[in-house]
Amino acid sequence: MTDKPDLISEAIEKLRARAERQGEAETGSEEKGPRLAVNAEKERLRRMEALLFAASEPLDIETLQTRLPAESDVEALLAALQEDYADRGVNLTEVGGRWRFETAPDLRGLLEEIREEPRKLSDAGLETLAIIAYHQPVTRAEIEEIRGVAVSKGTLDLLFELNWIRPRGRRRSPGRPVTYGTTNSFLQYFGLGGIADLPGQADLKAAGLLDARLPPGFEVPDPGLGGASDDEDPLDPEDDAHLFHVDFMEEDGETD
Structure with missing residues (x-):
């Protein structure tokens, strides 16, 4: 008597083999x-x-x-x-x-090199730049009030040429004076992540840049507060272009 194939067993074996192949495929995936x-x-x-x-x-x-x-x-x-x-x-x-x-x-x-800078900032330029950086937004009249002397056009010319300052807006006060602030180029040149990274009064004292015995009431402004101002309107590039030119080119009374 010849043995007949067990169809049921064969079907079970095929199903088992298919399940194993499917499991291997899923594991690989x-x-x-x-x-x-x-x-x-x-x-x-x-x-x-x-x-x-x-x-x-x-x-x-x-x-x-x-x-x-x-x-x-x-x-x-x-x-x-x-x-x-x-x-x-x-x-x-x-x-x-x-x-x-x-x-x-x-x-x-390792990368330092000695080279002659084509133009250097004068003491007046450094003072003006520091005032703008710490007090921004600040007007020309406010810069002169803080310094105690007039700001020459040449000083502002150089700061604009270096792309370290920019006109920010117009103060909401009589005459609508232009306000100034620093630029990203200023931050990049001095290696600052933001204006808030400027040294504070304690840092300046520690570096020997401020006298340890300061006059009563003397304070260095918090550079982190030099953001948007409620009494300032942004400049309109078209409407204010000629007005800014007049503001900037007006005659100086006293030079640095």
Whole structure:
């Protein structure tokens, strides 16, 4: 008597084999998913690194977002890249709300060179710049009141030429005088993340830039308060262009 194939057993074996193949496929997919996610994150970091390295000026978050995949978490990527470069020869730093690579602070001496600056700020220029930085928004009349002497047009010319100051708006007072403030170029040149990073009174004393025995009531303004002002209107580029020219070019009474 010839044995007939057991159809039921064969069917069971086929089902078992199919289940095993399916399980192997699902396991492989689970392992592949995280690996793909990690690879995608590394690729976004590489792209951000390339963008920041090649940029001629610091980049803000909005610009980076437009250059990276839409699903990229730019702030998280910046934090990861900053941590990755923390102990390297160059660091990723934030300057005025923008990001750039710069030489690690302890290695800056390697890149120092002696060169003659084409134009240097006079004492009057430094004083004017400091007043604008700490008191902004500030008008020309207020600068002169703080300094005790008139501000020459040449001093303001040089600060504008260096792109360290800018017209901010118009004060809501008689005559509608122009107010001045600092620029991102000022922050970048002096290595500041923001105006709030300017040294305070205690820092200036510690650096020997202020006499330890100051006159009663003397205070250095808090640079962190130099933001928007309730008594200031922003400049209208079109309507105020000729008025600003008149304000800026008017004759000086006394020079520095």
